[in-house]
Amino acid sequence: MKQALFLATLAAGTAAAAPTVTRLTPPSELFASGQAGPVIARFLPGQRFDLQASIRPDAGQKIAAVRYFVDGRPVAANVSLRDCEKGCVKGVDAATAIATVRAVSVEAAGVHQLSVEATQTDGQRVAARGNFEVVPFAAALGPRVKNIIILLGDGMGASQRTAARIVRGYAQGKAVQPLAMDTFSATALVKTASLNSIVTDSSPGMTAYVSGNKNNNNEEGVFPDDTVDAFDNPRVEYLSEYLYRTQGKQLGIVTTADVFDATPAGNAVHSSNRGAGTGIVDQFFDDRGLTGLTVLMGGGRKWFLPAGTPGSARTDTNDYAFAPDDDLVKRWGASPGRLDKGRDLIKDFQAAGFSYAPTKAELDRADATKPLLGLFAFSNMNVALDKINGRRGTEKNGLQGGSVVDDFGLPDQPMLDEMAAKAINVLKRAPKGFVLMIEGASIDKQAHAMDTERWMLDTLEFDRAVRVAQDFAAEQGDTLVIVTADHECSGAALIGGSVVTDKVLAELATKKGVANLRNGVVGTYEKAGFPRYRIAADGYPETTDIDYRLLVGYGANADRYEDWRTKKTPQRDVQQPFAVDAPLKWYPANAQERDDALGDYLVTGQVPGEQAVHTATDVPLSAYGPGALAFTGVIDNTDVFFKLAQAAVKGVVAPADASGSRKPVKPRR
Numbered sequence: 001m002k003q004a005l006f007l008a009t010l011a012a013g014t015a016a017a018a019p020t021v022t023r024l025t026p027p028s029e030l031f032a033s034g035q036a037g038p039v040i041a042r043f044l045p046g047q048r049f050d051l052q053a054s055i056r057p058d059a060g061q062k063i064a065a066v067r068y069f070v071d072g073r074p075v076a077a078n079v080s081l082r083d084c085e086k087g088c089v090k091g092v093d094a095a096t097a098i099a100t101v102r103a104v105s106v107e108a109a110g111v112h113q114l115s116v117e118a119t120q121t122d123g124q125r126v127a128a129r130g131n132f133e134v135v136p137f138a139a140a141l142g143p144r145v146k147n148i149i150i151l152l153g154d155g156m157g158a159s160q161r162t163a164a165r166i167v168r169g170y171a172q173g174k175a176v177q178p179l180a181m182d183t184f185s186a187t188a189l190v191k192t193a194s195l196n197s198i199v200t201d202s203s204p205g206m207t208a209y210v211s212g213n214k215n216n217n218n219e220e221g222v223f224p225d226d227t228v229d230a231f232d233n234p235r236v237e238y239l240s241e242y243l244y245r246t247q248g249k250q251l252g253i254v255t256t257a258d259v260f261d262a263t264p265a266g267n268a269v270h271s272s273n274r275g276a277g278t279g280i281v282d283q284f285f286d287d288r289g290l291t292g293l294t295v296l297m298g299g300g301r302k303w304f305l306p307a308g309t310p311g312s313a314r315t316d317t318n319d320y321a322f323a324p325d326d327d328l329v330k331r332w333g334a335s336p337g338r339l340d341k342g343r344d345l346i347k348d349f350q351a352a353g354f355s356y357a358p359t360k361a362e363l364d365r366a367d368a369t370k371p372l373l374g375l376f377a378f379s380n381m382n383v384a385l386d387k388i389n390g391r392r393g394t395e396k397n398g399l400q401g402g403s404v405v406d407d408f409g410l411p412d413q414p415m416l417d418e419m420a421a422k423a424i425n426v427l428k429r430a431p432k433g434f435v436l437m438i439e440g441a442s443i444d445k446q447a448h449a450m451d452t453e454r455w456m457l458d459t460l461e462f463d464r465a466v467r468v469a470q471d472f473a474a475e476q477g478d479t480l481v482i483v484t485a486d487h488e489c490s491g492a493a494l495i496g497g498s499v500v501t502d503k504v505l506a507e508l509a510t511k512k513g514v515a516n517l518r519n520g521v522v523g524t525y526e527k528a529g530f531p532r533y534r535i536a537a538d539g540y541p542e543t544t545d546i547d548y549r550l551l552v553g554y555g556a557n558a559d560r561y562e563d564w565r566t567k568k569t570p571q572r573d574v575q576q577p578f579a580v581d582a583p584l585k586w587y588p589a590n591a592q593e594r595d596d597a598l599g600d601y602l603v604t605g606q607v608p609g610e611q612a613v614h615t616a617t618d619v620p621l622s623a624y625g626p627g628a629l630a631f632t633g634v635i636d637n638t639d640v641f642f643k644l645a646q647a648a649v650k651g652v653v654a655p656a657d658a659s660g661s662r663k664p665v666k667p668r669r
């Protein structure tokens with residue numbers, strides 16, 4: 001059978017004209033380069049994924065039939081054939097056929113060969129082959145974990161982690177108070193490349209951890225395809241979907257970003273466009289029967305309000321609607337969706353039994369026995385520094401007075417650790433356990449902005465959520481916790497400490513330029529000493545404008561002006577629906593506009609544009625609880641998925657790990 005197929009390929013290949021397979025999914029090196037390795041696509045036994053091929057017929061021909069084979073045996077499922085009339089991406093011939101088989105799975109372990117065979121109307125045939133691997137579960141040496149908590153510090157590389165620890169204090173070279181994540185039992189270095197770049201964005205950065213597969217940048221839970229439709233790509237089943245389908249584990253998603261953002265969506269939503277907000281939030285709700293979604297918290301109210309309501313961003317142009325007989329509906333069981341910009345999605349959540357919390361006060365009051373939707377901002381939530389200043393009543397000194405959270409009209413937003421605690425309180429009632437993803441989103445967003453103090457405090461906020469998860473895991477003994485990042489952001493480097501007081505720093509800024517603000521301020525090596533931030537009772541520095549502060553440089557920066565002092569406001573966030581109105585329209589548009597008024601010390605960037613960028617540098621991952629010791633060495637981001645699934649499905653492979661019962665180090669305060 002295989003032999004015959006191969007000969008057919010050769011025959012077709014030698015003809016003057018023949019159809020051509022231009023893409024074969026899942027992606028493989030066997031198809032792309034003819035090399036059998038490395039194997040790109042890997043799945044769990046029984047994990048569902050789609051097969052797809054793009055096949056270009058000869059001029060005047062059409063593709064008439066397509067068959068798939070795994071290890072030479074025909075795949076017994078419907079092949080849906082469509083052409084590019086509905087729209088393919090630029091450069092793809094309009095006669096190209098897209099042949100898709102939805103929701104297949106393979107139980108047998110090992111590397112499998114996938115082949116596709118296509119026939120065009122004149123009878124000419126083509127065949128192509130690729131491969132994928134099914135990774136078996138190992139024999140367990142310990143118990144299965146009931147719950148998985150993934151803490152994702154977006155953009156949090158080793159520098160961001162270290163900076164947060166330094167803010168907590170060093171004495172004669174030793175950390176006074178370790179971060180919660182520093183007390184975890186095992187640590188690995190993670191390689192973060194995506195399917196199409198050494199530098200990932202947050203979509204494939206997240207989905208690698210929870211699908212076991214590489215996705216393209218800007219794409220989540222799907223393999224790339226040739227159509228323009230952002231919701232029809234070949235899918236791969238998420239950890240949440242796999243564990244809900246096979247075990248009944250429920251899903252929680254908590255973020256400080258807009259909930260449509262790449263990291264939260266990359267746990268439950270399948271789309272090749274991370275920006276397709278309306279469709280993304282609809283899919284969270286409409287496909288909760290596939291994911292077990294029980295808790296969803298963050299910002300992003302603008303996608304939930306009916307079009308026409310002030311603040312709404314719902315539009316049909318980034319929504320989706322499948323035909324009722326589409327194989328996504330028939331074989332995956334996905335909801336067909338609807339172009340419904342007028343939908344009141346908050347009402348739909350409530351009608352389905354969810355509590356809805358728009359503020360921290362409402363979050364505190366929410367009934368923990370019910371599923372929970374929390375939307376605390378119209379888009380991204382305010383960052384820790386601004387939320388804390390709001391709680392302390394600290395004015396932002398300038399612009400229109402008041403605090404940043406008042407400017408946003410959102411004075412009562414919860415901190416990430418408070419959201420995490422509530423999420424766990426709801427999910428711990430899940431009889432079969434849960435998967436919970438908690439994201440510190442603005443470590444990344446503020447590193448992009450090169451706003452040092454804002455990402456440092458967001459890393460502290462994130463670590464407080466880590467502690468909440470660790471405390472729960474220590475108490476339960478059946479919960480595996482990992483804390484990591486999807487990628488590093490900004491090439492942040494802890495270059496040293498200021499050699500002057502804050503008062504002198506402010507004066508130097510008025511004298512301006514390199515001589516004063518660089519040569520007169522930056523202390524390297526022993527001149528950096530140990531910056532001493534005073535931590536207040538709320539867990540955050542009394543002020544970040546201390547004398548002899550920590551100084552951070554950026555290796556992946558855009559041009560910026562630097563005066564080393566805490567920025568009074570964040571930069572304008574164009575995702576906020578009210579960013580064009582006063583007072584938010586007065587916020588600086590970028591890092592140049594932000595600081596040039598004072599210091600006139602230009603730091604030339606190596607990257608174009610206005611923002612620092614993600615880097616390809618490995619990120620640390622720390623693990624706690626049963627199964628933690630599986631996370632060591634230098635691992636691929638996709639490896640994390642298989643380790644998590646092993647612990648939940650079959651049982652842990654590192655029984656010597658006693659950390660599940662070890663109490664975490666309590667913070668001194």
Ligand SMILES: [Zn+2]
Binds near residue numbers: 448
């Ligand atoms: Zn980013």
